[in-house]
Amino acid sequence: MGCGSWTSKSFTSYANSRGMDVSTSGAILGNYSNQEIFKSRSINPALSPVNIMRECCDNDEHPNTVPVVLGLDVTGSMGDAAVEIAKKLNVIMIKLYEKVTDVEFMIMGIGDLSYDDCPIQISQFESDIRIAEQLDKLYFEFGGGGNGFESYTVAWYMGSRHTKLDCLSRGKKGIIITIGDEQLNPYLPLRGRYCGLEDATGDKLQADIETKDLYEETSKKFNIYHLDVQHGRRWDEDEIETSFKKYLKDDHFRRVSMDSIANEIVDIVVSEVENNKTEEPVIASENSEGIIW
Numbered sequence: 001m002g003c004g005s006w007t008s009k010s011f012t013s014y015a016n017s018r019g020m021d022v023s024t025s026g027a028i029l030g031n032y033s034n035q036e037i038f039k040s041r042s043i044n045p046a047l048s049p050v051n052i053m054r055e056c057c058d059n060d061e062h063p064n065t066v067p068v069v070l071g072l073d074v075t076g077s078m079g080d081a082a083v084e085i086a087k088k089l090n091v092i093m094i095k096l097y098e099k100v101t102d103v104e105f106m107i108m109g110i111g112d113l114s115y116d117d118c119p120i121q122i123s124q125f126e127s128d129i130r131i132a133e134q135l136d137k138l139y140f141e142f143g144g145g146g147n148g149f150e151s152y153t154v155a156w157y158m159g160s161r162h163t164k165l166d167c168l169s170r171g172k173k174g175i176i177i178t179i180g181d182e183q184l185n186p187y188l189p190l191r192g193r194y195c196g197l198e199d200a201t202g203d204k205l206q207a208d209i210e211t212k213d214l215y216e217e218t219s220k221k222f223n224i225y226h227l228d229v230q231h232g233r234r235w236d237e238d239e240i241e242t243s244f245k246k247y248l249k250d251d252h253f254r255r256v257s258m259d260s261i262a263n264e265i266v267d268i269v270v271s272e273v274e275n276n277k278t279e280e281p282v283i284a285s286e287n288s289e290g291i292i293w
Contacts, residue, residue, distance in 0.1 A: 002056060002065060002104045005215035006097060014129055018136075020215030026094050028087040034079030037086050040139040045259040047109065047121035047137055051160065051202040054106055056174070058166040062102040066175070066273055067125055067165050069222070070265070071108040073180030074121070075144035081179060081229050081261060082138065088262040089132055095266045100273050107129045108158065109138045111179065114192040116143040120154050120200045122162070146234070149243070150181040151171040152226065153211050157188060157197070158219040165221065174222045175272050177265060181229045182234065186211055186242040194215040202288065215247040223276075225252045225268050227261060 013023045021029045026140050032132050085092075095282055096103050123134035144150060154256030155178050165174050188197045188209040198205050218224065219279035226244050237255075244253045 002062060002125050003059060004125045005061065006093040006128055006131070008090055010092060010129040011132060012152050014132055022090065023146040031081060034083055034140055038136060038140050039136050040137055043118040043121055043139045044137040046134070047123055049120040049122045049201050050271065052122065053162055053164060054122065054125055054164060055164045056104050062104070062127060064170070065104045065167055066100055067106065067163070067167060069104055069106045069155055069159050069174065069176040070271055071106060071110050071152065071178040072138065072235065073150050074109040074138060075109055075150055076142040077181055078229065079140055079142070080231065081165045081258060084258050084261055086135055089135065092262050092265055096269055099270050104267060107131070107135050107138065108155050110150060110154055110180070111141055112144045113154065113189050113195060113197055113270050115194065117194050119151055119195055120158065122158055122211065131199055149185040150180055151185050151188060152178045152180055153185055153188055153214055156214050157209060159222050160214070160218040168221065172276055173268045175225070175269060176222045177225045177227065177268055178263065179227045179229060180187065181231065183240045184211065188214070211247070221286065223272055224248060225254070226253050227256045227264055229261070230255055232256055
């Protein structure tokens with residue numbers, strides 16, 4: 001995956017085909033609810049996380065790929081943030097292309113492994129209008145278990161164990177950006193009330209995946225960020241920050257408003273590309289048995 005390039009013309013045509021207009025700045029005009037943008041009422045088979053491997057491959061058109069995993073919280077309180085990203089996706093890509101032309105996005109929907117039916121959704125890595133098409137396929141279960149956190153580290157897990165990145169051979173890491181409004185989960189449960197990590201992915205696991213261990217594993221392959229969305233007064237803002245900063249560098253945890261999400265995504269990717277120093281190539285060991293390419 002990852003052939004083709006993003007153009008404003010293709011996005012405008014895509015938006016128009018959905019009955020939406022695009023402003024001169026590149027954003028979708030008008031006010032839309034979450035369910036008007038995201039029409040899926042169950043998980044789309046193209047986003048299934050079961051027995052998959054996602055590849056971000058260098059090619060003639062994009063010889064220096066920059067893999068970006070964008071993990072969106074799709075539980076009850078985060079619908080407006082996803083709408084904001086969908087409306088401004090073209091703006092994000094236009095700004096990125098001013099400095100980074102080899103970026104490839106993999107979109108993830110993140111729920112609660114302990115309580116949700118569909119806690120993981122995962123697209124292919126793409127570099128053209130298919131980014132928008134796959135984003136719009138996300139299913140908003142509007143779940144979550146009221147336990148104070150969501151399963152944000154599924155983005156780490158899938159990035160670490162279910163991706164192949166050509167950039168690693170060049171000494172470069174990928175980028176993971178999760179977006180949500182809850183605390184970081186302390187572990188990924190092997191089994192949940194409805195699903196759990198083993199059922200969700202098809203992986204054969206022996207125990208829960210502790211966040212500390214997973215961070216050490218994933219950070220060899222990705223630089224990890226989290227955008228904490230500020231939308232209303234919350235009693236646990238300090239607890240949210242503390243939970244993430246156990247692992248993330250200070251500037252890798254960012255409090256953001258709805259309006260600033262798009263700019264923060266651009267800033268993270270551009271800064272990583274400009275500052276990413278060459279490191280020893282990382283060769284990830286992966287069990288490819290039963291993998292869907």
